[in-house]
Amino acid sequence: MRSLIAILAAKAASKVNRISGSGGSSFPGMVAKKIDKDILQKLVLNNFPKGIIVVTGTNGKTTTTKLIANMLDEAGITYVHNRTGSNMERGLISSLTDTADISSKISAEVGLFEVDEAFMPKVCRAIKPETIVVTNLFRDQLDRYGELDKIARSFRSLFEDLPGANLVLNADDPLVASLGYNLENERKATYIGVANYNGPKLKHDYTADSIFDPFTQEKLHYTDRYFSHIGRYRGKRGGFSRPKLDFMAEDVKQKGIENIKFVVNNSTKAIKLDMPGLFNVYNSVAAFATAKIALEISDKDINFALNESSAAFGRSEALSYKGRELLLLLIKNPTGLNQVIQSYLLKEKDRLLVFVINDNYADGRDISWLWDAAFEDLSDYKGKILVGGSRAYDMALRLKYAGLKGVSVEPDEAKLLEKIEKNSSKRSNIFILPTYTAMLSMRSKIVAEDEKAKEYWQ
Amino acid sequence: MKKIKIAHLYPERMSIYGDHGNTLALEQRMNWRSIKNEVVRVEVGEKIPNDIDLIFIGGGQDKGQVVVANDLLKKASQIRDFVESGGPLLSVCGGYQLLGEYFISNDYGQIQGIGLFNIISKATDTRMIGNIVVQSEKFGQLVGFENHSGATEFIGRANPLGVVKKGYGNNPNDKLEGVIYKNAIGTYLHGSFLPKNPKVADWLIRQAIKHSGQTLKLKELNDELENSARKFAAKRP
Numbered sequence: 161m162r163s164l165i166a167i168l169a170a171k172a173a174s175k176v177n178r179i180s181g182s183g184g185s186s187f188p189g190m191v192a193k194k195i196d197k198d199i200l201q202k203l204v205l206n207n208f209p210k211g212i213i214v215v216t217g218t219n220g221k222t223t224t225t226k227l228i229a230n231m232l233d234e235a236g237i238t239y240v241h242n243r244t245g246s247n248m249e250r251g252l253i254s255s256l257t258d259t260a261d262i263s264s265k266i267s268a269e270v271g272l273f274e275v276d277e278a279f280m281p282k283v284c285r286a287i288k289p290e291t292i293v294v295t296n297l298f299r300d301q302l303d304r305y306g307e308l309d310k311i312a313r314s315f316r317s318l319f320e321d322l323p324g325a326n327l328v329l330n331a332d333d334p335l336v337a338s339l340g341y342n343l344e345n346e347r348k349a350t351y352i353g354v355a356n357y358n359g360p361k362l363k364h365d366y367t368a369d370s371i372f373d374p375f376t377q378e379k380l381h382y383t384d385r386y387f388s389h390i391g392r393y394r395g396k397r398g399g400f401s402r403p404k405l406d407f408m409a410e411d412v413k414q415k416g417i418e419n420i421k422f423v424v425n426n427s428t429k430a431i432k433l434d435m436p437g438l439f440n441v442y443n444s445v446a447a448f449a450t451a452k453i454a455l456e457i458s459d460k461d462i463n464f465a466l467n468e469s470s471a472a473f474g475r476s477e478a479l480s481y482k483g484r485e486l487l488l489l490l491i492k493n494p495t496g497l498n499q500v501i502q503s504y505l506l507k508e509k510d511r512l513l514v515f516v517i518n519d520n521y522a523d524g525r526d527i528s529w530l531w532d533a534a535f536e537d538l539s540d541y542k543g544k545i546l547v548g549g550s551r552a553y554d555m556a557l558r559l560k561y562a563g564l565k566g567v568s569v570e571p572d573e574a575k576l577l578e579k580i581e582k583n584s585s586k587r588s589n590i591f592i593l594p595t596y597t598a599m600l601s602m603r604s605k606i607v608a609e610d611e612k613a614k615e616y617w618q
Numbered sequence: 619m620k621k622i623k624i625a626h627l628y629p630e631r632m633s634i635y636g637d638h639g640n641t642l643a644l645e646q647r648m649n650w651r652s653i654k655n656e657v658v659r660v661e662v663g664e665k666i667p668n669d670i671d672l673i674f675i676g677g678g679q680d681k682g683q684v685v686v687a688n689d690l691l692k693k694a695s696q697i698r699d700f701v702e703s704g705g706p707l708l709s710v711c712g713g714y715q716l717l718g719e720y721f722i723s724n725d726y727g728q729i730q731g732i733g734l735f736n737i738i739s740k741a742t743d744t745r746m747i748g749n750i751v752v753q754s755e756k757f758g759q760l761v762g763f764e765n766h767s768g769a770t771e772f773i774g775r776a777n778p779l780g781v782v783k784k785g786y787g788n789n790p791n792d793k794l795e796g797v798i799y800k801n802a803i804g805t806y807l808h809g810s811f812l813p814k815n816p817k818v819a820d821w822l823i824r825q826a827i828k829h830s831g832q833t834l835k836l837k838e839l840n841d842e843l844e845n846s847a848r849k850f851a852a853k854r855p
Contacts, residue, residue, distance in 0.1 A: 307680065531810045557844060
C-alpha cells in the first residue's frame with residue numbers, strides 16, 4: 161500500500177515537472193522515497209526478467225550505458241534506463257516510478273542504470289544487479305568522492321555481498337582490475353581492454369594514480385602506458401598482474417576528429433565509431449562484453465549498434481550557433497580533459513577554443529585538478545582562447561603558467577557568448593570545453609538561440 | 619649564475635590533486651626572470667641530491683603515505699640539516715603531516731614522522747573540506763582549497779603560517795593554519811597553493827637563491843592575473 165502511494169506521488173511529481181518545465185529529474189524519486197524508504201527495492205522486485213545492468217566508474221558511465229542501450233534497441237530487447245546525469249539514488253527511483261504501473265509492475269525486460277560511484281554500495285544492495293560494469297577509476301572531485309582507494313574498497317565489499325553478479329572490469333586500469341582478483345569460490349570477472357595503441361600520446365600526463373600493486377604497493381612495470389595509469393603492465397612474478405583479456409580491442413586507428421576504428425576479438429569486421437578518442441574504444445569494448453555475456457546479443461547487432469552510435473548529451477555534441485559550428489566537450493576531471501586534448505585539440509589546433517569552468521557543487525568545488533591536466537601539450541595551439549565560468553581567472557592563470565598567450569577572460573556567460581561570436585566568423589568550427597553545470601547552462605542558451613534563429617527564417 | 623635545483627619528493631605517490639602546480643609555479647617564476655632551474659624528481663628508494671636548493675613535498679592518498687613515511691625516515695637527517703642551514707621547504711597536506719612528530723591514521727595506526735615540525739596529527743571523523751582564506755603576517759592574504767580529515771596540533775613552540783579567516787586550517791578548533799619553522803612551510807592549502815599565492819612562491823625562490831650562496835634581487839613580475847584569481851577564489855563558498 162505504501163509503495164502504491166509512493167508511485168502515485170512520484171508520477172504526480174513527474175507530471176508537475178513536465179507541465180512547469182522545471183524541477184530536476186530527481187524530484188519524483190525524492191518524493192517516492194519520503195513516502196516509502198524501501199521503494200527502490202520494491203520497484204525492482206519481480207521485474208526485469210532479463211536482468212539488471214549497472215555501469216559505474218569515473219569516466220564513460222553515460223556513454224557506455226548509451227552504447228548498451230543502442231545494442232538493446234538493435235536486438236529488440238525492451239529496457240528502462242535512467243536519464244543522463246540522474247545517476248544517484250533519487251534519479252534511479254524517478255526513472256522506475258515513471259515506467260511502473262500502480263502495482264509496481266514494469267513491462268521492460270532489462271533494467272540498465274548508470275550509477276554514481278559514491279552511491280554504488282547503497283543502490284546495488286537495494287537493486288541487486290545481475291551485471292556490474294566498472295569502466296575506470298581516476299582522481300575525480302576529491303571533495304565529493306574521497307580517495308580512489310576508499311571507493312575501490314567499498315566496491316570490493318559490495319561484490320562479496322553480490323556473489324552471483326557478473327563483473328565486467330577494465331583490465332588496463334590496475335585498481336579496477338584488482339577488484340576481480342582472488343574472488344571467492346573461483347568466481348571469475350570478465351576483463352576488457354585494449355591490446356595495443358599506437359596513436360598520439362600526451363607528453364605532460366600527471367594524472368596517473370594507480371601505478372602501484374594495489375596489494376603490496378610496489379611499483380608496477382608498464383610495457384606501454386596509453387594514458388593516465390591505463391595500459392599494459394605487469395607486477396612481480398606470482399603476484400598481481402594485468403589479467404588476460406576476455407574482450408579486447410585491436411588495430412585502433414583515429415583519423416582527424418570524426419571517428420575511430422578498431423576490431424574486437426579478432427572479428428573480421430572493423431567497427432567505425434563516430435566518437436573519437438581511445439576512451440570511447442574502452443566504452444565500446446565494455447558495452448560489447450556486457451551485451452555478449454549478460455544479454456547474449458549477436459555480434460551482428462552489436463557491430464551495427466556501435467557503427468550507428470553518436471555521442472551522448474554534451475559529450476562531443478555538435479550544435480550550431482549563429483552560423484557557427486560548436487562542438488561541446490564536457491570536462492570533469494584531469495584524465496577526461498587530457499583525453500579531450502589528446503583526441504581533439506591536438507588534431508585541430510586552429511579553432512577558437514573556449515573553456516567554461518564552474519565550481520558549483522555538481523562540478524566539484526575544488527578546481528585544483530586544472531593544474532594536473534596537460535595544458536603544456538597545447539603550447540603550440542594556434543587558435544584564440546576564451547575562458548569563462550565562476551573560476552575563469554583560475555583557468556586563465558593555469559594557461560598562463562602553461563605558457564599560452566592571448567587568453568581572454570570573461571566570467572559572465574552572456575558576455576562570453578557575445579565574445580565567441582565576435583572572435584569567430586560564420587561557418588567556423590569552435591571547441592567549447594565546459595564543466596558540468598557550465599555545459600547545462602551554455603547548452604540551453606545555445607539551443608534557445610538556435611531555435612529562435614530557425615523560427616525567424618521559417 | 620648557478621642553476622637552482624628543486625627536489626620534488628615522491629611525485630608518483632604524493633601528488634594527489636594539483637601538486638604539479640606548485641613546482642610549475644616555482645619553475646615558471648624563475649624562467650620568467652631568466653633564472654636557470656631544474657626540478658629533480660625523487661621517488662621512494664632514491665637519494666636527494668646533495669646540492670639542492672629547495673624541497674617540495676605534496677599530499678597523497680593514505681595508502682601511499684605508509685610507504686613514503688618509511689622512506690622519509692631514511693632521508694630525515696638530510697632534510698633536517700637542509701632546513702637548519704636555512705634551506706627553503708614547502709610541504710602540503712599529507713607531506714606536511716609526515717614532517718611532524720607522528721600521524722595517527724584510521725587504517726594504518728601511528729605513522730612516524732621525521733619531527734621537523736613541532737606538530738602531531740590525528741585522523742578524525744570530520745572531513746575538513748572547502749575553500750579556505752588565511753591571513754598571514756608574513757605573506758598577507760592566502761587562499762586555497764583544503765580537503766583533509768587529519769587534524770594537526772602544535773606541541774611545544776611552533777609558529778602558524780597564518781590565522782584562518784574562512785575554513786578550518788590545522789584543526790576545527792584553534793583557527794590556526796599551517797606552520798613555519800626557519801624557511802620551511804607546512805600547509806593544508808591545495809588549489810594549487812603557489813600559483814594564486816605568488817608572494818610565497820617568490821619568498822621560496824629568494825631563500826633558494828640565498829641558500830645556493832648567490833645574491834640576486836628578484837625582478838617584479840606582473841601578477842595581475844594571480845591577484846584576480848586569488849580575489850575570486852576568496853569569495854567562493
